[in-house]
Amino acid sequence: MTPRHVIDLNQLSKEQWMGLLKLAHDIKKHPSRYDQACRGRILATLFFEPSTRTQMSFQTAMLRLGGRIIGFDNPENSSVSKGESLKDTVRVVSGYADLIAMRHPMSGAPKAASLYSCVPIINAGDGGHLHPTQTLTDLFTLYEETGRLDHLCIGCCGDLMYGRTVHSLIKAMSRFEGNSFVLISTPQLGVPQYIKDRLEEKNIPYQEVNTLEEAIPMLDVLYMTRIQQERFASEEEYMSQKGVYVLDGEKLKLAKSSLKILHPLPRVDEITYEVDDDPRAVYFEQTEYGMYARMALMMTLMEQHGERCLEPVPASTHDVHCTNPACITSREHYLPHLFEQKGNQLVCRFCDEPVQE
Amino acid sequence: MTPRHVIDLNQLSKEQWMGLLKLAHDIKKHPSRYDQACRGRILATLFFEPSTRTQMSFQTAMLRLGGRIIGFDNPENSSVSKGESLKDTVRVVSGYADLIAMRHPMSGAPKAASLYSCVPIINAGDGGHLHPTQTLTDLFTLYEETGRLDHLCIGCCGDLMYGRTVHSLIKAMSRFEGNSFVLISTPQLGVPQYIKDRLEEKNIPYQEVNTLEEAIPMLDVLYMTRIQQERFASEEEYMSQKGVYVLDGEKLKLAKSSLKILHPLPRVDEITYEVDDDPRAVYFEQTEYGMYARMALMMTLMEQHGERCLEPVPASTHDVHCTNPACITSREHYLPHLFEQKGNQLVCRFCDEPVQE
Amino acid sequence: MTPRHVIDLNQLSKEQWMGLLKLAHDIKKHPSRYDQACRGRILATLFFEPSTRTQMSFQTAMLRLGGRIIGFDNPENSSVSKGESLKDTVRVVSGYADLIAMRHPMSGAPKAASLYSCVPIINAGDGGHLHPTQTLTDLFTLYEETGRLDHLCIGCCGDLMYGRTVHSLIKAMSRFEGNSFVLISTPQLGVPQYIKDRLEEKNIPYQEVNTLEEAIPMLDVLYMTRIQQERFASEEEYMSQKGVYVLDGEKLKLAKSSLKILHPLPRVDEITYEVDDDPRAVYFEQTEYGMYARMALMMTLMEQHGERCLEPVPASTHDVHCTNPACITSREHYLPHLFEQKGNQLVCRFCDEPVQE
Structure with missing residues (x-):
């Protein structure tokens, strides 16, 4: 159920x-x-x-x-x-x-x-x-397009620091056997440490690289996302780096013929229009x-769960308040205070962020 | 029909x-x-x-x-x-x-x-x-929750001067036998005189009180509405009075166990969240x-009336214009001038307001 | 098909x-x-x-x-x-x-x-x-209301220079036999020359007149549109002329009893409300x-065409760019450059405007 x-x-x-x-x-x-x-x-x-x-x-x-x-x-x-x-x-x-x-x-x-x-x-x-339905979409796209969810070499390109969809995809695909990850980003915008810790804990192979070009030949799957200009360290770095994370026909020549290219959309300019006509591009199918x-x-x-029912609201577990200003509890004060002890941290059950002392 | x-x-x-x-x-x-x-x-x-x-x-x-x-x-x-x-x-x-x-x-x-x-x-x-469909909703809520529309002691709390839903409810419930009203408000925000006149004319018992606390023990039905801060005579009065018209668990202890609490929603803070879990609170059911x-x-x-038909537009009854600036006739000038003589007043058939000389 | x-x-x-x-x-x-x-x-x-x-x-x-x-x-x-x-x-x-x-x-x-x-x-x-669906609407209205699409004397009144719906209607009705046109406008807001050329080429009778009053007795169909104040040459001209292009009960007395009055809606004040009740007014029926x-x-x-299919995008036909700033090609740069040679002009296949040298 x-x-x-x-x-x-x-x-x-x-x-x-x-x-x-x-x-x-x-x-x-x-x-x-x-x-x-x-x-x-x-x-x-x-x-x-x-x-x-x-x-x-x-x-x-x-x-x-x-x-x-x-x-x-x-x-x-x-x-x-x-x-x-x-x-x-x-x-x-x-x-x-x-x-x-x-x-x-x-x-x-x-x-x-x-x-x-x-x-x-x-x-x-x-x-x-x-x-979650974006992640379910990504899983279903891989399932339909590659026929499996295991033993895939998955490249994730773009802003891996803040990219919600990428984090969820890595977590989800980590639950299947034999998958490995190539994380393609600038040094400043790599995946958060806690995700790398989790991969290491589970003995899941991954590598971090700084260019799409070096990564692309190894990949079964390329999950593209955008790096927003303001996320680069400086205007100069943006100008010198931006092309490195753009997928175009030239870079695509280095890829396997069985590669599948995904993107959660909307794209801006991180995939050029010529790529759309390549059979390896499945990001429009992905939305379907x-x-x-x-x-x-x-x-x-x-x-x-078609029957209506209203369950009792759980009682507050702790006296503290969540310290995350983006958490819904910072605005809706009638909500119970629900936390979970994880190691030496109290984690908010609404936003999943640890309470700051 | x-x-x-x-x-x-x-x-x-x-x-x-x-x-x-x-x-x-x-x-x-x-x-x-x-x-x-x-x-x-x-x-x-x-x-x-x-x-x-x-x-x-x-x-x-x-x-x-x-x-x-x-x-x-x-x-x-x-x-x-x-x-x-x-x-x-x-x-x-x-x-x-x-x-x-x-x-x-x-x-x-x-x-x-x-x-x-x-x-x-x-x-x-x-x-x-x-x-009208709000009033029909209120009637249906009372009908379902109390099993009848007569012989009820109905409290109306809040801004009774400007509260459209309260006026309609009083008029509607006045048509059933044995009902009585308790009108709970500040002296400045009591029900308009014409409503009291009508109640007296029909020999319908009512009383005006200034606190929720004195009213609540008598009531079969409590219809809560909001008093907006700007309706109070002064900032000081607001600060000293506002709690008086807020329904909370404490005041609810004084009520009958068979009380039904209605509210047209949205509420702001005139009913505290703890009341929501009381079985006497039926304002969420009310929307259903x-x-x-x-x-x-x-x-x-x-x-x-499933067949389409366009009836002839009635001719103007009088030469005058409605003087109510909130009346639709003040904006749409092609409308016929429709008035009804009531006593010595001409009443606009669109907005129901008397023409001011 | x-x-x-x-x-x-x-x-x-x-x-x-x-x-x-x-x-x-x-x-x-x-x-x-x-x-x-x-x-x-x-x-x-x-x-x-x-x-x-x-x-x-x-x-x-x-x-x-x-x-x-x-x-x-x-x-x-x-x-x-x-x-x-x-x-x-x-x-x-x-x-x-x-x-x-x-x-x-x-x-x-x-x-x-x-x-x-x-x-x-x-x-x-x-x-x-x-x-196109406005024009189809206009054709269907004429077909239902007059029983035919040919041998009609059609008056078009208003801003004939910029009126998209009027241009399309003239083009469409020119394809049926025996129709003639009366073009009712100010000298500055007459139909563009290319439309008159086309009518002459096809030997379709038309005349240009400056008042609704002189035109109305001849018409089987009157297609009303609006002239916006800012389209008149001057404030004085607007004040002196505006009534000339307003259809009212007075002017309607000059019309045939079989006249049909169309308007693409919304109207502002170019048809007075009294006309609405005349059986010759069919502009509300027109929307139905x-x-x-x-x-x-x-x-x-x-x-x-109920089966999904994606046809190949045609290749650019020419190296030039469309010069019309209102053309979609000025904003969406991935579009192919599609032009057609018409006489000595290159015409954009998106906006139908000739390329300016």
């Missing part, structure tokens, strides 16, 4: 992931078998910050399952922004809808919402924190895979 | 109200019997000011009856705001849709729209004037009841 | 037009026969500038064919505006939807989109360039005809 609310993809077991991927595969192959699977169900997309692409993907997925959609994409123009608490919004909307997909600029907001919702909540991105992945997830939640 | 357009709930007889409440009850109990009741019908939600909650309630209600939805929530960003008259907007949209729910910041706008629409118009709130009430209303209108 | 993408109504033959009009007529007469014609299909309305009326017309049309809708109306508030190319947006959305209706402020944007879409694109208005015309078009596209 999948969890009632999907906040973090790591709440699910590898077996549950595989179940979702197999279901997504079957939906893609036989869409008409599923076109009434969510008949009579209503999805509410509560987007507290706009993300047109993600919202459309959820909406299309629900419509293709025979369900219906309500929601907002623009709280600035809505009464929701006028001082109402997240709790009240969620209590009310969960009285209308059967399922909620929530996007929010603050870490932990969907987790907070799940405490007060009588229907399942899917995290559709909470600031720089988590975006995302729709099937979301169909599988929503259908599963509706089957397993 | 209900009126073709539902602008003011008082257009309906008590029997028609009861018919709607009984239908709403049956829909709530047997939703699947009604899930095709508006099949093929299209509801247009024309929200000339945003009200996310009300719009979602209408949309969900139509979807759960098997119908479809179009509309806008944000005329600032729409071509509708670019100088087009209300008449033209309504003529065009009523060519697309089968039913229109209209929200507008000006009093009388839905009434004005009804003159030019070939499909039924439901007033979804017109400025500080009327909001609102969805069923709107289903019953829309289904009834579509059954009785 | 109609073209896969409908960018310009002139891509279709007269026979194809008649096929669409006959289908629209049958849908209007027997709507229930078509209410499942697009079952399971999803229309995406991509409105890069707001046009509430047109968007609602497309949405209603798809819903009345049993299909579903997604889309946006407000790119300012959406992630789509954040630097993403039109190509990427279209590649992604065409992975979700079965049909796209696109509105864009730049000429040629829907043509550009069609190069990268795996589903049909309908141009829902591209700046001052084309608006527009819904049927769009139903016929979308249903036909889904029948003939």
Whole structure:
């Protein structure tokens, strides 16, 4: 049984992931078998910050399952922004809808919402924190395009320091056997130490390189992301380095013919347009895979958790406050204080950040 | 037969109200019997000011009856705001849709729209004037939660001077036998004299009190609303008084165990979060009841007035102009001048305000 | 077979037009026969500038064919505006939807989109360039209201210099036998010379007049549009002239009883409200005809081009750049350079403007 609310993809077991991927595969192959699977169900997309692409993907997925959609994409123009608490919004909307997909600029907001919702909540991105359906999309793309999720040499290129989708992908693919990673970035924008620690702990091979060119010949998968100009150490470094992390036809000549190129989109200029026509580019297909992945997830939640119920809100575990200003608890003060002791740190269960002394 | 357009709930007889409440009850109990009741019908939600909650309630209600939805929530960003008259907007949209729910910041706008629409118009709130589906929601909540609409002692707390929903509720509940009212407010924000006159005329018992604490033990129903800070006489008065009109666990100890607490939402801080978990708090259920009430209303209108027709616009009754600057007639000059003589006053049929000499 | 993408109504033959009009007529007469014609299909309305009326017309049309809708109306508030190319947006959305209706402020944007879409694109208005479904609406209105498209004396009144809908209507009606035109405008705002050349070439009778009053007695059809104040030569000229191009009850007395008055809407003050009640006014009916015309078009596209496919992007035909700053090629630099030699001019295939030396 999948969890009632999907906040973090790591709440699910590898077996549950595989179940979702197999279901997504079957939906893609036989869409008409599923076109009434969510008949009579209503999805509410509560987007507290706009993300047109993600919202459309959820909406299309629900419509293709025979369900219906309500929601907002623009709280600035809505009464929701006028001082109402997240709790009240969620209590009310969960009285209308059967399922909620929530996007929010603050870490932990969907987790907070799940405490007060009588229907399942899917995290559709909470600031720089988590975006589980993007990761599920990436997994399904690899599964469909390479036929497996193990024994892959996976390159991750771009801003690996702040790139939420890259961190989640590395964590997810670390759970499958035989995978290795090539981390392609500037020295300043490498993956955080805690991710490297985890890879080492699990004896998963990885290397860090500074150019796309040296990495590309080894790769089965290249996951491209953007480096924003302001992340470079200086204007000069940006000017001298920027081409190094741009994928173009020239660099692609060095790659295996079986390479698969992914990108969470939107791209800006980190992949040139000529690459789009290369059969190894699968980033547009990836968004379509995302729709099937979301169909599988929503259908599963509706089957397993289609009955409304409101669970008791857990009591505060500690007296402290989360110190992360991007955490939803810094704004919504009625939330219980939920922390977990990890080693000698108290970690906030909403934003997953340790409490600073 | 209900009126073709539902602008003011008082257009309906008590029997028609009861018919709607009984239908709403049956829909709530047997939703699947009604899930095709508006099949093929299209509801247009024309929200000339945003009200996310009300719009979602209408949309969900139509979807759960098997119908479809179009509309806008944000005329600032729409071509509708670019100088087009209300008449033209309504003529065009009523060519697309089968039913229109209209929200507008000006009093009388839905009434004005009804003159030019070939499909039924439901007033979804017109400025500080009327909001009939909120009142229907309140009635249905009382009907479901207390099992009756008569012989209730009803407390109304907050800004009773300007509170549109409270005025409508008092008027509506005055039509049932044996009800009494406790009006809880500051001296400056008491109910308008004309409402007290009406209660006295009908020999309906009421009392005015200045604290929630003295009122609460008598009540079967407590209808909470907000007092905005700027409505208090002074900053000092606000600071000294504000707690008096806040419902918290402490005050709730004085209440009957059978009390029902309603609130039109959104709340700000006039009910503390601890009250939410008390079984007497029914304000979140109230929003769900609102969805069923709107289903019953829309289904009834579509059954009785499903054929398109455009009635002749009535001729002006008088030469005068309405003097209320918040009245829709102050902006849309092609509207006929419709007034009714009440005693020695001429009352505008759009905004219900008397003409000032 | 109609073209896969409908960018310009002139891509279709007269026979194809008649096929669409006959289908629209049958849908209007027997709507229930078509209410499942697009079952399971999803229309995406991509409105890069707001046009509430047109968007609602497309949405209603798809819903009345049993299909579903997604889309946006407000790119300012959406992630789509954040630097993403039109190509990427279209590649992604065409992975979700079965049909796209696109509105864009730049000429040629829907043509550009069609190069990268795996589903049909309908141009829902591209700046001052084309608006084929408006023209189809106008044709269907004439067909229904006069019973024919030939042997009509058609008056066009207003800003004929910049009026996109008028140009398209003249071109379209020139393809039918026996039509003649009366062009009613100020000397400065007459139809462009190239249109007069074309009429003369085809021996189609036309005359230019400066007042609505002298024209109106001859007309079978009067197509009204607006002259914006800033288009007059001076403030004085505006003040002295403005009434000349306003249709009111007085001028209407000079008209045939069989006259049909059209207007693309929204109107501002170029038709007085008293005219609305005259049976010769069909501009509100016209918007309803527009819904049927769009139903016929979308249903036909889904029948003939319902399979997804991505055709190869054509190679650049010339080395030059389009010089029109309103052309989509001035913003989206990856587009191929497509031109056609017409006489001694190179004409851009996106915006239809000749290259300036």
